[in-house]
Amino acid sequence: MSIQPVIFPSDILLGVLLAGGLLLVWLARRHGYFLEPWLRVGQSATGMATATVLLLYLAVGVLDSLHYRPALPAENAAKTVEYSPEVMSVLDALLSPLKNGTEKTYSAPLAVHLYGKETMTRADGQQVRDYPPALYGGAQRPAIGSLLLRGLLLSLPVWLVLWGGWRLARRRRSPLRWDAALLTAGLLAWLGLSVYELAAHYHVLGTDKVGQDVLYQSMKSVRTGLLIGTLTTLVMLPFSLLMGAFAGYFKGWVDDLIQYIYTTLSSIPGVLLIAAAVLIMQSWMDQHPDWFATVAERADARLMALCFILGLTSWTSLARLIRGETMKLVELDYVAAATAFGVSHRRIILRHILPNLMHIVMISVVMDFSGLVLAEAVLSYVGVGVDPTMASWGNMINGARLEMAREPVVWWQLAAAFVFMFTLVLAANLFSDTVQTAFDPRTRQREAA
């Protein structure tokens, strides 16, 4: 065996999350009412198109969550296999040319030479001051145009398959907007294959200060963004649901206590509470360097801690919503009917209250996601975000913002972070819009009026 799988805590949670997603699918197949709003999401072109984009991001994130340590080249046959201290992911393996194709310093996107002039000794011994050539891609690079053409040609079979899928959907009279999803998938495939062709010979998005490929960094940041956006919600959901439902259902002193807790927590400015918690966590970690075997492990622990802190400081708003909705539900006749049967509190909450809160949970999960992705960048800027060694858009922006003063401007790192983040957040926002319309009975009424 040449690899040793490594499972980080965050990988486990991501797995839990995916399993939760699959559970939802299973539930939806069993209970009509669960499926129905999702069908409405599927009937919107925006919903299907953005879902496709989000799935692509998710795929990148999942590939980046399959971690392992490769075996080191055996020194002699008799010894046991030694594993590299560096943790790799499947994504790293797939992108290894990019990962390893580093330069000395900055180079602009698609440039064949580096950013700054250097004094070099030519073959004839003469010293010249010129841009050194980029090492990556070799001396004989195909022209950009021909690579783009190859990307287009490669995407043709993909388009053919997608077209077949569209025909199938038409024949089955599927009510969902497969056309939007397939068209998006086709465009993404075209884009992806073009970049793939280019990336074999160029740094498509340039390189950073230490010569790392920016495209590779941006892709590595996807996992960080996704985890912050989803794990945080996962952490806070049980809190919000139980606290909100208990406060709304039992009323009285339970309500007073829970309200007191969340008013107190929410009265502390969010950024400051997070900053304080992160600072404290940081100083803990600093004092216990022995807890973590590798740098990656440490960074992962810090990411997890950040998710927990964000979750614990942000459960209050959802809890407040849930409490309000629960109070309305408790007044409904079917709860009175259940009470008239002597149904226990536990069962009433489980069967009558929680299922009818699901739309609020669904809406808030998708709505929070984009806010959290954006928050990561700001927190990293403030210095209380993810570990500085971890690839994240926030860290990319933070590292690059000072370089805007250079002449000529080093813009590509910022632009790359912008494009990757904007695409994800925009897709998430548009998707959450459709989810909200599909799940919220109020918006549906309004659209009808």
Added chain:
Amino acid sequence: MMAYLLRRLFYAVPILLGVNLLTFALFFMVNTPDDMARAHLGAKHVTADAIRQWKVERGYDKPLFFNNSEQGLGKLTDTVFYDKSVRMLVLDFGVSDDGRSIGAEIRQRAGPSLMIALPTFVVGLLVNITCALLLVFFRATWLDFWGAVACVALMSISSLFYIIAGQFFMSKLWHWFPISGFAFGVDGLRFLFLPVLIGVLYGIGSGVRWYRTLFLEEIAREYVRTARAKGLSERLVLFRHVLRNGLIPILTGVVVVIPTLFMGSLIMESFFGIPGLGSYTIDAINSQDFAVVRAMVFIGSVLYIVGLVLTDLSYVWADPRVRLQA
């Protein structure tokens, strides 16, 4: 009415106590003064003497809650809890870890913070409401559709990009405004334009979208149909009926942030080099000055609670149902 407001104020007391206890627990019990000293003194192998010295200088060497070595009331007052936490309740913040008076810094820095935050807030609110009303007036047309899409696009951009792009294009490339800096008086106005402009732009996406939803919700109500049945023009329906009712939920969301404007914006101030409370906080975070962070947490909560009370007041002012029944 008065009783109602007094009661709301009365509710604020346990919350403030809670915040105080929570921050104390967070800063002194989860993270002990020893940890603080070690983090501050930096080097990995500091001597016990150095730590003790550091703690004595800052008054962290006392017992947390109960001082057995003192007499009478001193048992309670000569403690970290009394020095650092109880005093805070009367807004005595003590000194920062580098030995400067936090209270004085706050007084000095609140002005600059407010000079950025207040115009941003007022202009932003007006712009957002105007745009939202415009979209609602043209509802179900292409203007409304693309306006809503533009809102979503605007709110999908990180605030950092607004600032970086704004500084790059408007200052560096086009030389419209100075890149950063601050000065009091008329001369300082030129420094304010860019941060305020960027702050307003940043808020447009989410603001307009939210207000638009509120107005649309209002416009679907039956009293609007009654107003139309009276023969009122769409303009009157919108301004006299919908706006008035829609402002009530807007108020609750907006008034609560007014006091916290004093706190300034963390990133805005640090990007534009404004000597306000936001940049004070961010510096404190970066230098791990817990005394300052603790003070800012407490002030933030006080201001938030003041905001809650103001919200109640504004409700009373705006909604006759509350005014006359409470």
Added chain:
Amino acid sequence: MSLLQVCDLTVRIGSTAIVDRVSFSIAERQTFALLGESGCGKSMTALALMRLLPAVAKVTGGAVELNQTDLLRLPEYAMRRVRGAQVGMVFQEPMVSLNPVMRVGQQIIEVLACHAVAPPAQQQAEAVRLLQAVGIPEAERRLAAYPFELSGGMKQRIMIAMALAGSPRLLVADEPTTALDVTLQKQVLNLLRQLQQQRGMGMLLITHDLGVVAEMADQVGVMYAGELVELASREALFARPQHPYTQALFAAQPRSDRRDQSLRALPGMVSRPLQGCRLAPRCPKVEALCLQAAPDLLEMAEGHSVRCHFAGPAVPIGSAATSVPPTAEETPLLQVQDLAVHFPIRSGLLQRVTGHVRAVDGVSLAIRRGRTLALVGESGCGKTTVGRAILQLLKASSGSVRFAGAELNGLDRRAMQPYRRAMQVIFQDPYSSLNPRMRVADILEEGMLALGVGKTAAERQAAGLRLLEQVGLPAEAAERYPHEFSGGQRQRIAIARALAVKPQIIICDEPTSALDVSVQAQILNLLRQLQQKQGLGYLFISHNLAVVGYLADEVAVMYLGRIVESGPVQQIMQSPAHPYTQLLLSAVPSMDGTGKHTGQLASGELPSPIHPPAGCHFHPRCPHAMDECAKTYPEATALPGEHIVRCHLCKAG
């Protein structure tokens, strides 16, 4: 000369014509009533001619001519001069139809200013005159009030004043009294009629209530599934209804003289068959022709048009089985004695209890096996609270509730459990009484599971299927969710759920007041049939005296938390002793179609239960009030035949 001429008006939502080629005309000074059940398109017709349809609905054909001007072709700015000035409109829900944050005076003056009815200086005075015209006392002071400070009936008067402000030629009233109590309904209808006569307006009255039609209309149009099916003068319609649907509406009315038989209700519910007559699937007269060709609206006699291939006298619907009242036991199964429910009012800095809402204030009732006791009263009188307190869903402040001799008040959750089987409940709103997230089978099973009825899952399932059959639903309903059912079907499910634990008493809290009259008839029949088979005792809470007269054996009339009169149904309905009962009965519109307006006019509204009037609660509204009434609350007086009344007038001697 007709004032309004509607010609082939068609309104569509998507491809469905919710109003399908409707034509009628209204003359000056005439009231035209558009009658139909919910969803028949009558409100859409009204909104279409005001051009106030919701965005999803579109007028796709026809013409609406007001004084020879086609309103559908006017540009929007010109239409605005029609709304409010030439056509005024009154909506159903006065609670939500007024701007909550604007003083009512401003809302009225707005109309005056908009249509330049009066110069600014005189607008205030004009508004006062309008309020006086709609019978609002202290008009000047009321101008400064906000809508939430006014009672429901007062708000509807304000709505009417607003509609009149522009001196319109035509008044459109969309179910103007549906949200109001019966005594207020009477007041508002009288007001509308009187104003119409004074001002010589035409009126389009939208209603689902045959009683309102009988009181108000000159001409009547009956709508079914978007079509006008019968058009006649009121006299002709009430004397000789020609369309089977109209006939069914009459037959489905519960009345005390029908109490010995089941009501004749059309089976099924409204559907829109692709071809043929829309009523064909439910019609007792249906023949082959009806299924193939849709009939046209043809004039049968002078001014009487009918859309039916076989218009003519009615044929009976189904068999009207005469019912034999089950023998009643003498000892009551459920005995309520001096039940009181007081809700504390907290106020001030420390939220001390400063008063009580006396929602229920000393109520005594007795329910026997196999009998129905009706609890009657206006909304807000506390009748629903009585039901909930009996079921121990609310904590009673004092008094006793005894089931078969055992005291229920004060029992804790566990001790109450055995009695939960015995008493069940059916609620008013069929939409909020079923959990939308549970299958019907689970809904039925829930009570059995909680109370240990049926040992195995299979047993409970079989019981569920039996219950569905009992309430007239197909077995496959078990696998479906509530939203797939209509209001009437949901109410059947709710009944089945209550029956699942084999109760002995069912508390029916206005079970039919959210339903259309034909569905109401189905549910009433079902309730009665179940009672006969299973010997159930009902506490039937209702505000509808017609239903009570049909269903109940005994009646208790409730006013402001107390029972003012109780006794056997015949005595109460025929010789009511308490002035309040008399008032309630006189407010029920007579259905003879002669248009006589008899009976005393109820005045005032239900006072607040926080500060009930001193002495007899009813004295401020009572036409016979004496000095004594304002001082002491009257003792119970027993009249012959278990008839009890609390009124100083009826004291012995």
